[in-house]
Amino acid sequence: MNAIGKIGVVGLGYVGLPLAVAFARKHDVVGFDVSKVRVATLREGHDYTQEISPEELKASKLIITGSVEDLRGCGIIIVTVPTPVDESCRPDFSNLTDACAAIGKVIAPGAIIVFESTVYPGATEEVCAPVIEAASGLKSGADFKLGYSPERINPGDKAHPIEAIVKVVAGQDAATLDTLAELYGSIIHAGIHRASSIRVAEAAKVIENTQRDINIALMNEISKICDLIGIRTSEVLAAAGTKWNFLKFYPGLVGGHCIGVDPYYLTAKAEQMGYHPEVILSGRRINDSMGSYIAQRAVKLLAMAGHPLKDARVGILGLTFKENVPDIRNSKVEDIYRELCEFGIRPLVHDPLADSAAAHRELGLTLADVEAFKDIDVLIYAVSHDFYAALGAPAIVDMVAQNGILIDVKSAMQTAALRSDISYWSL
Ligand SMILES: NC(=O)c1ccc[n+]([C@@H]2O[C@H](COP(=O)([O-])OP(=O)(O)OC[C@H]3O[C@@H](n4cnc5c(N)ncnc54)[C@H](O)[C@@H]3O)[C@@H](O)[C@H]2O)c1
Structure with missing residues (x-):
């Protein structure tokens, strides 16, 4: 010793x-x-x-x-x-x-x-x-x-x-x-x-994650605005990112038990001290709303394509809270799934890393095999695991039905790889 x-x-x-x-x-x-x-x-x-x-x-x-x-x-x-x-x-x-x-x-x-x-x-x-x-x-x-x-x-x-x-x-x-x-x-x-001091170290940790949360929330809000304007957020960020002091954050789902949770520890303390945080909590609200926003966008795209919702084949690739981890706790993909269920849709969900027993126990859903992803009317590429990158863009595109919709949440795919009949949407 x-x-x-x-x-x-x-x-x-x-x-x-x-x-x-x-x-x-x-x-x-x-x-x-x-x-x-x-x-x-x-x-x-x-x-x-x-x-x-x-x-x-x-x-x-x-x-x-x-x-x-x-x-x-x-x-x-x-x-x-x-x-x-x-x-x-x-x-x-x-x-x-x-x-x-x-x-x-x-x-x-x-x-x-x-x-x-x-x-x-x-x-x-x-x-x-x-x-x-x-x-x-x-x-x-x-x-x-x-x-x-x-x-x-x-x-x-x-x-x-x-x-x-x-x-x-x-x-x-x-x-x-x-x-x-x-x-x-x-x-x-x-x-x-x-x-x-101990307080300084405690504060340092919560603000690291709060800063990330707020910056991602800003990107998520910008992605909603870009969508209304009809321009692609990834292209806007690529252009803005050429400036030396532009911060490299991207829109996406904020789940897990750190970034989506830690800001609440800071806001709880602030409230204990009589201060009501505005920026931090509004960032939380935006990030927490992204799962249902994506699902609603999927439903809107289906309706616009004249496809009946009832028998729409919707597939979700990725369930974990982020790429290349098996952790499904606080995954915002669950919000996409639940919102789609509210519309009477029963999406297929695949994840190469999530434990299927845990998915069943904790979220009440049965994971599908990737082979079941055929003729999908709306494919939601939610979590860009290395597994999907290795599968390759052509294999992912092949899952989508003729005139189908591909929702590439994190803009992980090269749009050049797409078939011309596919409607592509990303944050
Ligand atoms: N996971 C991350 O990325 C990450 C990063 C930085 C900080 N943190 C923080 O670290 C802490 C731990 O997070 P984690 O992700 O490792 O959690 P975790 O859920 O992966 O693991 C926690 C373990 O603690 C055990 N446990 C629970 N209560 C216990 C008790 N009373 N006595 C002994 N064991 C107990 C659980 O059985 C579990 O195995 C959290 O405060 C989290 O916010 C997590």
């Missing part, structure tokens, strides 16, 4: 598992998860998030456990549990407070608890610390110390592994910050940014 001692990672999901595996290359690491299924499958070498390969997982010295007792003796515990929003888009801290209560039972004086879960500024000290204090009988800032280090990984993006992303680190005091900078510095090659 080295000077840093044994490390615990709580929550082995998209964030926690890659982090625990990276630390286990240099340190003794125990990874704890409440999900029995997750613990069992990881022990068998299977990571459903597809972030860590079976070979890497089997070769790792990481100890995977479903028992919080195994965290005893960890000098540093890193918390990477989900922080979703509830049905009213309010922060749901329940996973975090459950984790804090469990950690409180097993920590010893001198421990450092670091949070990587995305929260609003102040939450680590105001929400987490009291729960750990109550469960442990120890005092925050005296008997145990707090830290915060936001996670910036981008699931499915193999070009930016955790080691290659600058890590923001904050500690409750100077000594804790030094320890955490050393800890993260042992695995991160890209550099460590020492934030001046």
Whole structure:
């Protein structure tokens, strides 16, 4: 064991598992998860998030456990549990407070608890610390110390592994910050940014994603305006993008559990402080409306083509919340599907990565084989997985019926590849 001692990672999901595996290359690491299924499958070498390969997982010295007792003796515990929003888009801290209560039972004086879960500024000290204090009988800032280090990984993006992303680190005091900078510095090659306080680090994370959300919302609004004018947004952005300071954002569906969720943490805090955010929430509204907007556009195009809605064959390519990940949680493709169902249409949905049992359980839909995509009246190319790029534009075009409609949500296709009888539409 080295000077840093044994490390615990709580929550082995998209964030926690890659982090625990990276630390286990240099340190003794125990990874704890409440999900029995997750613990069992990881022990068998299977990571459903597809972030860590079976070979890497089997070769790792990481100890995977479903028992919080195994965290005893960890000098540093890193918390990477989900922080979703509830049905009213309010922060749901329940996973975090459950984790804090469990950690409180097993920590010893001198421990450092670091949070990587995305929260609003102040939450680590105001929400987490009291729960750990109550469960442990120890005092925050005296008997145990707090830290915060936001996670910036981008699931499915193999070009930016955790080691290659600058890590923001904050500690409750100077000594804790030094320890955490050393800890993260042992695995991160890209550099460590020492934030001046936990609140600063918490705020940095939520505003990173809020900034992306707003910029995409702006592009989505611009795409609606371009559509009314009758010009193609992708062509407008290609022209505008030739200016050196034009920001490269594109219209699209904003789903998942980061960009579409984190802004609500910031707005909740702002409202707590008596300020009612306008820009952030209007961006959220625009992005949340895009699924039904696309579905309504599909229905309008069908009607304009004189095609009866009732027996229209509609196919959707891609269900996950973004390309090249298997995650269907908060996918806005579901909004397209549901809106089409409201019109009496039963679209075929294909996804090469989504788990069909999860799609059935969580969304109530049965995934179709790609071979079923023949004679499709409206093909909605929703998620540009590499799988579809490998299939090739001619194969996708062949799925569309004579005089059919192709909705290329992200302008992923070269329009030159299209047949002249196809009506093409994109955001
Ligand atoms: N996924 C991302 O791209 C990403 C990027 C940056 C930050 N984040 C943030 O990181 C945090 C984790 O996100 P994720 O995507 O890894 O979540 P996830 O849903 O993939 O995984 C979380 C894991 O935590 C486990 N868990 C839940 N409650 C627990 C508890 N009380 N004790 C132990 N384990 C528990 C779950 O079983 C699950 O395996 C969130 O706050 C998220 O906002 C996510």
